[in-house]
Amino acid sequence: MQDLGEALLRLAMRHSPVGMMVTSPAGEMLAVNEAACAMLGYEHDELVGASWQDITHPEDLATDIDLVAATLAGERASYRLNKRYVRKDGEVLWGDLSVALLRDDDGSPLHFISQILDVTEQRIAAERIAEANATIEKHARTVAAIYDAVDVGLVLIDRSGRYEQVNRRHSDFMRLAYPEGHHGMAGQTGEVFEADGVTPMARQDLPSHRATAGDEFDDVRLWVGSDPATRRALSVSARSTRHADGSLAGAALAYKDVTDFMRALAVKDEFVASVSHELRTPLTSVLGHLEILEQRRDLPHDVRHQLAVVDRNAARLEMLVSDLLYVAQEADATLQVRRIPADVAAVVHDAFEAARPMAAGTGVALSADLPDSLLAMCDPQRLRQVVDNLVSNGLKYTDAGGEVHVRLRAVDDRMELQVSDTGIGIAPEDVARLFARFYRADTERVKLTAGTGLGLNIVRSIVEACGGEVRVDSEVGRGSTFTAWIPLVVPGDE
Structure with missing residues (x-):
């Protein structure tokens, strides 16, 4: 019967796809099957007679020895262990080892029967997964720390508008906007006001409601809170997640506190309005006295001519003051234009000639390509402002030896005014904000050049009030081209 059992064991070892070996209680390998030899990279004769301890990884040897001792002591009949083997080529193999001890009739240990399953690939995969999970957890902790540390309110909402995550900063804003508590859903109205700080914001205009519908936007300004001492102004941006x-x-929204900026704008507007009012009073007096002088019949011709020049420039100055007052008080209003029959070419030519002294003083060449005449219904004073501002802008930011070129032409049913320069150019990030009130690019050249940041804003306001559009094309270091298109209304066709 024992012979039959041994024959069956040898047969099983020979045909088993799993590594198998028979070892003595002392650790000597008595039999090893082909699967184990292939797994460990040894020939059969190299393993038989050797000790299993010789092929066990040093770091796993103590554990295996302890389990063998416990089994021999009768504390257990078998054991299972994930351990490392050292192959003949030096590579490490992870094995799932199952060991059972056979005893004779009187209980004396006969030999161990071991089965080894190669789990190296699974072990490597598990280690990689563990490393990846550890990395993910580390990144998650980092993101969570940053999420709560940034001085910007952050909100994540799902497709239904439910708030999934809100950082600490935004929680502060929500306490101001919803003193009675927030329901955790987008579109909840509360103490949220439009950019004017007075008009309650309607549900459909709330950034969270718009973001739920897939709307993406930047710099939507609003106020939260009704207490003047604690309320805050916020600039909101949103991006969809898909x-x-x-x-x-869903969507991610960022709420930036711009209270100081908004209050500074308000102070600036009040200051500009105050200065404009103060300037208007003496200008009105100057214009009044000029009108009285011009009515005198005893003035020499040259004096009358000089008074006309003074009167014309005083009138222009009055309009500039009016525009300054306009941009301070009516940022969203439209400039009023008064269309009369005029020669646009003559208006542009006068502005061109007026800019010659400035061009000569800066060493910049000034050239023009103008038609002999271009009759249209327009506001000559406003058009002159557009040309003055664009030409002055080109001269200020073009170095000596450069050129500013003015071109006027009729293109289909529009007149096209183009002012090009070979100056410092405009960075792409500044182009989008170039026509905003008081905006000046953050460059050393711009900082050192006098200006209010209103000229281009007035240009756009005038052009749009005339039903046109203005565009700038620029490249840093190569110059800029400002192009204004205004509907061409010929006298008699209006």
Whole structure:
């Protein structure tokens, strides 16, 4: 019967796809099957007679020895262990080892029967997964720390508008906007006001409601809170999040505190309005006295001519003061234009000639390509402002030896005014904000050049009030081209 059992064991070892070996209680390998030899990279004769301890990884040897001792002592009949083996080529193999001890009839240990399953790939995969999970957890902790540390309110909402995550900063804003508590859903109205700080913001205009619908935007300004001492102004931006198939998953919103900026704008507007009012009073007096002088019949011709020049420039100065007052008080209003029959070419030519002294003083060449005449219904004073501002802007930011070129032409049903320069150019990030009130690019040249940041804003306001549009094309270091298109209304066709 014992012979039959041994024959069956040898047969099983020979055909088993799992590594198998028979070892003595002392650790000598008595039999090793082909699967174990292939797994460990040894020939059969190299393993038989050797000790299993010789092929065990040093770091796992003590554990295996302890389990063998416990089994021999009768404390257990078998054991299972994930351990490392050292192959003949020096590579490490992870094995899932199962060991059982056979005893004779009187209980004396006969030999161990071991089965070894190669789990190296699974072990490596598990280690990689563990490393990846550890990395993910570390990044998650880092993101969470940054999420709560940044001085910007951050909100994540799902497709239904439910708030999934809100950082500490935004929680502060929500306490101001919703003193009675927030329901955790987008579109909840509360103490949220438009940019004027007075008009309650309607539900459909709330950034969270707009973001839920997939709307993406930047710099939407609003106020939260009704107490003047604690209320804050916020600039809100939103970006959609989407599933792999492109469908809307939700949105991320950022709320930046711009209270100091908004209050500074208000103070600036009040200051500009005050200065404008103060300037208007003496200007009105000057214009009044000029009108009285011009009515005198005893003035020499040259004096009358000089008074006309003074009167014309005083009138222009009055309009500039009016525009300054306008941009301070009516940022969202439209400039009023008074269209009369005029020669646009003559208006542009006068502005061109008036800029010659400035061009000569800065060493910049000034050239023009103008038609002999271009009759249109326009506001000559406003058009002159556009040309003055664009030409002055080109001269200020063009170095000596450069050129500013003015071109006027009729293109289909529009007149096209173009002012090009070979100056310092405008960075792409500044182009989008170039026509905003008081905006000046953050460069050393701009900082050292006198200006209010209103000229281009007035240009856009006038052009748009005339039903046109203005655009700038620029490259840093190569210059800029400002182009204004205004509908060409010929006298008699209006």
